[in-house]
Amino acid sequence: MHEMAICMGIIQIVEEKVRERSSSRVRSVCLELGTLSHAAPEAIRFCFAVAAMRTVAEGAALNIVELPGVAWCMSCSxxxxxxxxxxxxxxxxxxxxxxxxxxxxxxxxxxxx
Structure with a gap:
């Protein structure tokens, strides 16, 4: 399950931004997730909650904005x-x-x- 590694990276980003702003808590995280990213939104939600435990992101809401897959057709342009x-x-x-x-x-x- 690579979603846990992804969420650990998200937590690192969150902790870095919190340190930059001298804050102590995160209320919510908005994540853009492409449908072709090979990450399941449900698994991301679960893993985020686990990865956030005992961090500044514990209890934060995770809002996932799913972005569609888009491609350029070389035949019909x-x-x-x-x-x-x-x-x-x-x-x-x-x-x-x-x-x-x-x-x-x-x-x-x-x-x-």
């Missing part, structure tokens, strides 16, 4: 939304797609006391 890698172009049926978005994962915002 359109930007199309895809649910997973290997999908065909919904416009022309081609499999010649180049992923352009949806793989990202980033801490977008923190609410800090």
């Amino acid at each position: 359109k930007s199309v939304e895809i649910a997973r890698r290997g999908d065909c172009c919904p416009c022309c049926g081609s499999y010649q797609l180049q992923v352009t978005a949806g793989e990202q994962m980033r801490v977008k915002a923190l609410e800090i006391d």
